[in-house]
Amino acid sequence: MAFDFFQKISRAPTNPHAKPTTREFDVADLYRGPVDAGEAAPGAAPGLDEKLRQAYFWIVNKAIISPHYDIEYNDGPAQTFTVGDSKRVLTLPSGQSYSSYVLLPLLTFATRRKCLFVGGPGRGKTASAILMGVLAGVPVRDVRRAMQHGHPQMTIADLLGNPLPADMVNAQTMESIRISWRAWLSMRVKIIDEYNRIPTRTQSALLTVMGDNYAEVLDQVFECPESSWFLTANDDQGGGTYQVIEALRDRIDVIVQALAFNPRFLDDLLVRIEEDVRPEELMPPELIFSELDVDTMGREVRAIAVPEDVRRRLEFFASQFELLDAAGGQFEYMTKDTARLSGVDWRDITAADTGRDRMKDLGCQTRNGVSVRNLMTLLVYAKALAYFRGNPAVELEDLRQVLPFVLRDKLHPDLDAPFFAVPEHAPYRTDRVSWLRHLFDLSNAEFLRLNLEHDDPVGEMAALFAQGLDGVSERETRARLVKIEKLIASLTKGKKLYGHLYDDLLKLKYLHQRYTNYLAWLRAQ
Amino acid sequence: MLKPAYAGVLAAGRDQYNARMREAQRRYPMLSHDVFRAFLDNAGAIVDAVAPERVQPVVDSIYDLGLALAGRTLIGPAARSPVLQDAWRTLFPRFAILIAREPAQVLGMLSNAVVHLEAIPGTRLTQWMDDMGALAAQVGAVDALRAVGQIAAWRAGAAHFRAGALAAAAGLPAPLALAALHAPDGMQVDALLRQLAGDPWWQGGDPHACRARSFGAFTGFGGPFDAPPTVKPDGDGFLVHAGGRAFFLLADAYGASLQAATLAEFERAEPGRVPTTLAHAQACANATTIAITSPFTHAIRLEARS
Numbered sequence: 001m002a003f004d005f006f007q008k009i010s011r012a013p014t015n016p017h018a019k020p021t022t023r024e025f026d027v028a029d030l031y032r033g034p035v036d037a038g039e040a041a042p043g044a045a046p047g048l049d050e051k052l053r054q055a056y057f058w059i060v061n062k063a064i065i066s067p068h069y070d071i072e073y074n075d076g077p078a079q080t081f082t083v084g085d086s087k088r089v090l091t092l093p094s095g096q097s098y099s100s101y102v103l104l105p106l107l108t109f110a111t112r113r114k115c116l117f118v119g120g121p122g123r124g125k126t127a128s129a130i131l132m133g134v135l136a137g138v139p140v141r142d143v144r145r146a147m148q149h150g151h152p153q154m155t156i157a158d159l160l161g162n163p164l165p166a167d168m169v170n171a172q173t174m175e176s177i178r179i180s181w182r183a184w185l186s187m188r189v190k191i192i193d194e195y196n197r198i199p200t201r202t203q204s205a206l207l208t209v210m211g212d213n214y215a216e217v218l219d220q221v222f223e224c225p226e227s228s229w230f231l232t233a234n235d236d237q238g239g240g241t242y243q244v245i246e247a248l249r250d251r252i253d254v255i256v257q258a259l260a261f262n263p264r265f266l267d268d269l270l271v272r273i274e275e276d277v278r279p280e281e282l283m284p285p286e287l288i289f290s291e292l293d294v295d296t297m298g299r300e301v302r303a304i305a306v307p308e309d310v311r312r313r314l315e316f317f318a319s320q321f322e323l324l325d326a327a328g329g330q331f332e333y334m335t336k337d338t339a340r341l342s343g344v345d346w347r348d349i350t351a352a353d354t355g356r357d358r359m360k361d362l363g364c365q366t367r368n369g370v371s372v373r374n375l376m377t378l379l380v381y382a383k384a385l386a387y388f389r390g391n392p393a394v395e396l397e398d399l400r401q402v403l404p405f406v407l408r409d410k411l412h413p414d415l416d417a418p419f420f421a422v423p424e425h426a427p428y429r430t431d432r433v434s435w436l437r438h439l440f441d442l443s444n445a446e447f448l449r450l451n452l453e454h455d456d457p458v459g460e461m462a463a464l465f466a467q468g469l470d471g472v473s474e475r476e477t478r479a480r481l482v483k484i485e486k487l488i489a490s491l492t493k494g495k496k497l498y499g500h501l502y503d504d505l506l507k508l509k510y511l512h513q514r515y516t517n518y519l520a521w522l523r524a525q
Numbered sequence: 526m527l528k529p530a531y532a533g534v535l536a537a538g539r540d541q542y543n544a545r546m547r548e549a550q551r552r553y554p555m556l557s558h559d560v561f562r563a564f565l566d567n568a569g570a571i572v573d574a575v576a577p578e579r580v581q582p583v584v585d586s587i588y589d590l591g592l593a594l595a596g597r598t599l600i601g602p603a604a605r606s607p608v609l610q611d612a613w614r615t616l617f618p619r620f621a622i623l624i625a626r627e628p629a630q631v632l633g634m635l636s637n638a639v640v641h642l643e644a645i646p647g648t649r650l651t652q653w654m655d656d657m658g659a660l661a662a663q664v665g666a667v668d669a670l671r672a673v674g675q676i677a678a679w680r681a682g683a684a685h686f687r688a689g690a691l692a693a694a695a696g697l698p699a700p701l702a703l704a705a706l707h708a709p710d711g712m713q714v715d716a717l718l719r720q721l722a723g724d725p726w727w728q729g730g731d732p733h734a735c736r737a738r739s740f741g742a743f744t745g746f747g748g749p750f751d752a753p754p755t756v757k758p759d760g761d762g763f764l765v766h767a768g769g770r771a772f773f774l775l776a777d778a779y780g781a782s783l784q785a786a787t788l789a790e791f792e793r794a795e796p797g798r799v800p801t802t803l804a805h806a807q808a809c810a811n812a813t814t815i816a817i818t819s820p821f822t823h824a825i826r827l828e829a830r831s
Contacts, residue, residue, distance in 0.1 A: 027689025037633025
């Protein structure tokens with residue numbers, strides 16, 4: 001008999017939302033209750049978002065022992081306790097909260113992105129990755145066989161496949177050499193265990209598969225299907241046998257940390273030993289997602305709205321970090337990327353960065369800015385989290401919760417910055433997730449202080465331009481140009497240059513240029 | 526003391542039954558051996574009533590259901606009430622023919638129904654059991670049992686099952702439907718169903734039916750409202766607002782039941798006020814029912830409009 005405990009999944013809505021629909025009471029409810037009487041559940045099959053939640057709750061309740069609820073949501077005030085000499089705060093969230101270690105991989109699965117599990121040995125990183133493979137309907141045995149284990153001798157042929165020996169001898173042209181591709185390349189959930197033990201040259205081949213979704217050996221190309229990726233590493237900071245190439249790290253969308261096992265859950269481990277069960281082998285079939293399910297889920301996630309007020313917060317946050325006015329002579333080149341490309345020592349450049357309040361300026365806390373890829377990933381995961389929570393639109397809290405996991409390895413702290421020298425900020429030197437969340441909170445506080453929620457003249461100018469130029473007269477165009485110039489003058493008069501202002505000015509310059517071009521065209525008519 | 530046939534099945538499957546018990550103990554930490562043993566004794570009347578060749582599957586079902594019920598403390602000293610245990614002893618054996626045919630389904634349905642009705646405040650579980658016991662001899666199929674149980678549940682006070690119960694009654698053989706609905710002498714099924722559908726407060730000589738009732742009380746006294754409620758009509762029922770929470774109330778001649786609603790629904794609803802001469806009281810009405818509330822009481826008075 002199968003160990004039934006692991007087969008049980010949540011039957012009730014896992015995140016019930018009150019729907020103002022016509023009331024219909026199902027008299028068949030009378031026979032639904034604590035024991036199985038063979039009465040079918042009401043209505044059609046649950047939506048894919050509900051199925052995803054069921055999968056989440058099955059994993060946290062049955063498969064992953066001692067989950068940590070670090071993605072906190074509140075419906076009203078939360079209960080907090082100040083603990084210890086360090087005055088750390090323990091929060092009891094008042095809303096349904098989640099474990100990042102399970103949720104982020106699930107969202108990765110739903111959106112077919114790339115997730116890296118990090119943490120010490122024996123914390124279940126590989127087991128969690130295998131669960132994601134099983135969720136896609138692949139038998140556990142096949143998932144295990146298809147998993148790539150990084151090791152120092154791993155060659156490109158080990159990773160991608162070998163040319164057929166007979167063809168190597170007989171072929172007259174490269175095109176006629178057939179390749180025996182590795183089975184994992186065609187799988188929709190790809191698992192690379194200990195990817196930081198793969199030699200650098202093989203990492204480059206892996207980069208092609210991860211980045212461009214194809215594999216190449218001896219001029220032969222294998223097109224891989226769209227898939228989600230799960231990688232594991234004992235250390236995401238460049239440890240392992242080989243340094244991970246930057247481009248490969250950049251392809252990883254989220255990083256989740258396997259937190260420590262709580263020995264209070266030892267009895268759960270004991271059950272597994274005594275019953276000789278592995279949860280991944282007992283996943284209920286109702287939780288398996290077909291290829292079509294994942295395709296549909298991807299479409300539904302993309303359809304989740306990002307309201308303008310949420311988008312503005314992200315814009316404001318992202319605009320904090322790229323500016324480094326000491327790095328460039330021309331306005332457009334005053335960026336950290338210019339400094340990085342120059343190869344000049346970081347400290348030399350930041351020493352010349354004067355005039356701003358380096359404690360207050362959020363940009364001073366990082367050594368780089370947020371890339372386009374990072375922003376797109378952030379939006380995808382924020383949408384996915386809203387979808388998972390059964391909401392039609394992204395809330396600010398969704399963005400706040402996914403941001404640290406997306407930017408963990410992307411936004412690098414400048415540990416020499418004054419912010420990190422403050423004793424209360426010492427934990428942020430080691431805890432990237434908390435630092436990034438704190439950074440986003442600071443950005444939001446600044447956004448509210450500047451009253452940008454209600455007074456955003458640059459946003460208004462952009463919205464006006466977005467209405468199109470059809471029918472805009474020469475006179476009106478000139479008026480808008482003057483308005484932009486006046487706005488720039490008022491924004492810059494007597495003010496120091498911060499990241500968000502820098503981006504606003506560049507946006508105004510863009511609008512000015514578009515109107516200038518339009519004016520030239522009008523006059524040529 | 527178990528009868529030999531019953532004890533024989535348990536003894537023959539000792540290893541398997543012990544394994545199920547071990548598994549259930551993992552799943553239900555509250556599972557008590559004593560409670561489960563008493564349950565098996567209690568279910569002896571069912572086993573005694575089924576044909577010998579069906580004893581094995583019936584015992585299998587009793588065993589598994591017993592583990593689930595005992596594990597969830599729905600039976601035994603820790604249970605909310607002894608009703609379910611009583612039902613297994615007194616009511617369920619009367620459906621022995623059906624149990625022998627579909628043991629897991631019938632025992633599961635009946636157990637779930639008792640648990641479900643027990644959880645609805647104001648329902649008359651004893652009346653439901655009496656009705657079911659009285660109709661048992663006429664129920665020859667699981668579908669008929671399902672419909673009869675639904676009708677009896679509605680008549681026992683689960684007002685939100687009214688529409689579903691009437692629909693179920695329409696699918697029953699006429700004599701069984703008339704008996705389940707306690708029809709007045711000489712009344713035809715079609716006419717009876719029309720009458721019940723048209724007037725939720727129709728009594729038809731049924732002693733359990735009435736044309737007015739009070740519903741609700743202060744939470745401190747076990748009621749659902751922590752402040753005197755206000756109501757607005759909404760379809761067949763009323764939206765109720767009390768102490769920052771909203772509910773949906775359905776009432777008819779046999780009872781009243783309260784379901785969850787949202788504050789937004791309450792705010793959207795029209796007041797639907799009707800005049801009243803009662804001092805400090807407010808009245809509103811839907812097509813069939815008048816609801817009267819007062820800032821001095823946590824109860825809602827519901828009366829037939831016609």
